[in-house]
Amino acid sequence: MMMPLAYYVGLSAIMFVLGIIGVLVRRNALVVFMSLELMFNAANLLFVAFSAYFQLLTGQIFVFFVMTVAAAEVAVGLALMVEIFRTKHSIDLDQMSEMKG
Amino acid sequence: MTAMDWLVILPVLVLSGWALTVLLVDLWIPAKYKFITPLLTVLGLVVTLGLSLSKFGNPQSAFNGMVVVDGFAIFLDFIFLVSGLGAVALAYRYLRRMGIERCEYYSLLMFSISGMMLMTYANDLIMVFLALELLSIPLYVLAGFVRMEVRSEEAALKYFLLGAFSSGFVLYGIGLIFGATSHTELPAVAAAVGKSSANLPMFIVGAALLLVGFGFKQAAVPFHMWSPDVYQGAPSSVTAFMSIGAKAAGFAALMRVFVAAFPSLSADMSWVLWALSALTMIAGNVIAIAQTNIKRLLAYSSIAQTGYLLMAFVPYGNNQVLGDTVAAMLFYLLAYMLTTLGAWAVIIAVEKNGGEGLELKDYAGLGRRHPLLGAAMTIFMVSLIGVPPTLGFWGKFYLFRTALEGGFVWLALIGLLTSLVSAYYYLRVVVIMYMQAGEPETADDLWLRLVALTCAAAVVLLAFMPGSVLSLAVRAVLQIL
Numbered sequence: 001m002m003m004p005l006a007y008y009v010g011l012s013a014i015m016f017v018l019g020i021i022g023v024l025v026r027r028n029a030l031v032v033f034m035s036l037e038l039m040f041n042a043a044n045l046l047f048v049a050f051s052a053y054f055q056l057l058t059g060q061i062f063v064f065f066v067m068t069v070a071a072a073e074v075a076v077g078l079a080l081m082v083e084i085f086r087t088k089h090s091i092d093l094d095q096m097s098e099m100k101g
Numbered sequence: 102m103t104a105m106d107w108l109v110i111l112p113v114l115v116l117s118g119w120a121l122t123v124l125l126v127d128l129w130i131p132a133k134y135k136f137i138t139p140l141l142t143v144l145g146l147v148v149t150l151g152l153s154l155s156k157f158g159n160p161q162s163a164f165n166g167m168v169v170v171d172g173f174a175i176f177l178d179f180i181f182l183v184s185g186l187g188a189v190a191l192a193y194r195y196l197r198r199m200g201i202e203r204c205e206y207y208s209l210l211m212f213s214i215s216g217m218m219l220m221t222y223a224n225d226l227i228m229v230f231l232a233l234e235l236l237s238i239p240l241y242v243l244a245g246f247v248r249m250e251v252r253s254e255e256a257a258l259k260y261f262l263l264g265a266f267s268s269g270f271v272l273y274g275i276g277l278i279f280g281a282t283s284h285t286e287l288p289a290v291a292a293a294v295g296k297s298s299a300n301l302p303m304f305i306v307g308a309a310l311l312l313v314g315f316g317f318k319q320a321a322v323p324f325h326m327w328s329p330d331v332y333q334g335a336p337s338s339v340t341a342f343m344s345i346g347a348k349a350a351g352f353a354a355l356m357r358v359f360v361a362a363f364p365s366l367s368a369d370m371s372w373v374l375w376a377l378s379a380l381t382m383i384a385g386n387v388i389a390i391a392q393t394n395i396k397r398l399l400a401y402s403s404i405a406q407t408g409y410l411l412m413a414f415v416p417y418g419n420n421q422v423l424g425d426t427v428a429a430m431l432f433y434l435l436a437y438m439l440t441t442l443g444a445w446a447v448i449i450a451v452e453k454n455g456g457e458g459l460e461l462k463d464y465a466g467l468g469r470r471h472p473l474l475g476a477a478m479t480i481f482m483v484s485l486i487g488v489p490p491t492l493g494f495w496g497k498f499y500l501f502r503t504a505l506e507g508g509f510v511w512l513a514l515i516g517l518l519t520s521l522v523s524a525y526y527y528l529r530v531v532v533i534m535y536m537q538a539g540e541p542e543t544a545d546d547l548w549l550r551l552v553a554l555t556c557a558a559a560v561v562l563l564a565f566m567p568g569s570v571l572s573l574a575v576r577a578v579l580q581i582l
Contacts, residue, residue: 012276016269016273019269023262023266029258033265036262036265036266036269039266039269039270039272039273040268040272042273043269043272043275043276046273046276046277046279046280047276049280050276050279050280050283054283056283058227058279058284058285059276061227062227062275062279062285065227065231066230066272069230069231072234072238073234073238073261073265073268076242076261077261077265080241080245080254080257081258083248083254084251084255084258087249087251087254088251093262096255098251098252098334099252099255099329099330099333099334099397
């Protein structure tokens with residue numbers, strides 16, 4: 001039995017909203033980063049579900065691009081976090097308050 | 102895929118290939134001859150500029166319509182490449198002075214510019230997303246270029262997290278639009294919306310998510326929180342480039358995607374854009390009044406400029422005004438580029454090591470001690486307010502004209518009033534430079550002076566022939582594929 005499309009779209013919407021909440025609520029930069037990945041993967045699920053539904057390859061190919069881009073972002077993001085941990089000994093976002101105004 | 106396709110996107114290919122080459126070649130350049138790297142960068146940018154301009158007047162599309170190289174794209178490419186050249190000139194001595202002379206700077210700059218150029222070519226939502234990431238990821242690294250400085254690291258992390266957050270919105274928006282229309286090419290999306298098979302609510306949510314994502318890049322209120330911190334923490338030469346390039350790229354995406362794919366949404370979107378624009382103009386200008394740090398001041402000023410640009414975009418669904426809208430925005434982006442680049446050149450000249458020399462009080466006496474720099478800064482501030490005889494005046498004039506043509510009188514009125522408010526904080530810089538006593542030291546840097554004076558001259562001289570600049574922008578718009 002095929003699962004209806006609405007289930008996939010619903011799941012991906014829930015993942016996306018959870019990701020947004022995670023970014024807004026959590027204070028550890030790494031956890032925020034994981035929430036961002038959840039948002040990206042929610043979109044990936046959407047692409048795969050729709051491209052299976054429409055019998056099109058566009059969405060699946062897009063997913064490959066997104067995974068590549070996400071990997072590049074991980075590389076940059078983790079490097080930034082390591083670097084900031086070396087100077088501040090913390091990656092708590094509440095402590096990122098050098099600048100005000 | 103034919104050889105022709107590759108020829109169409111030749112400028113981007115050359116620039117990204119050159120960025121990789123410079124990254125490698127730099128390894129073999131001995132420390133004594135490091136000036137070669139910026140020289141090579143300038144060479145690459147100039148060649149790309151020539152290749153790009155040679156396509157003006159000859160719109161082409163390639164890769165099954167995924168990219169189009171038309172007048173609109175080339176006009177914006179010119180802005181990106183010239184601001185890139187400016188960023189090299191600003192950085193050359195500055196990086197050495199700040200002790201951060203590492204040559205990745207130039208390669209990252211070129212990667213980011215190639216992403217921006219790709220953004221102007223993009224005619225498919227997949228390309229829009231890839232270009233957005235290609236331009237953003239190098240900027241995250243550049244913002245954190247001063248590794249030992251906590252502020253720069255913090256700026257980079259904030260920019261990275263919020264930038265990725267906004268990319269998430271763009272991506273999910275594209276997913277919903279794909280789901281609603283089963284297409285990602287912009288013209289096909291527009292065509293599919295008319296058919297009964299399209300899922301309209303999903304489509305509207307998708308378009309709204311895209312607007313949020315682009316709003317982050319342009320720093321429109323309420324998506325502007327990152328920009329003051331990032332502008333302040335990033336090295337000034339990077340901030341100069343970012344405030345022009347990233348913003349113009351955000352507008353390039355907004356114009357291309359909304360005009361090509363969402364013309365049917367204009368009735369639903371116009372009040373959202375109206376509110377965004379009004380909020381951005383008001384918040385940007387009002388918060389700027391309280392700033393004492395020049396970098397933050399310019400950050401809020403650039404937020405306010407986003408508001409004026411959005412104001413002209415509100416009537417984008419009106420076919421009679423559309424041409425004027427895009428032309429006015431291109432014109433304003435050009436005026437903004439020249440003005441901001443010059444203003445940042447002056448800021449970098451006054452800046453000292455370790456983040457000193459960035460407060461407004463450090464400008465006391467600049468006008469008398471360094472008359473040329475003072476005069477240039479005065480011109481830039483006047484141009485940002487939008488007072489003749491400067492290019493900024495004509496830019497704002499055309500923006501207000503399109504808003505009025507579209508029938509948004511109240512919005513234009515808000516724009517006018519907030520411009521009056523902005524006069525206060527821009528003129529305060531001028532007053533401090535000329536009326537207060539002080540002996541500010543400026544960096545002995547020929548390139549900064551060259552950039553500042555060239556920009557000042559361009560801002561004033563071009564203001565005497567706004568018609569010919571505008572007609573170029575109009576020609577660019579007429580070639581939109």
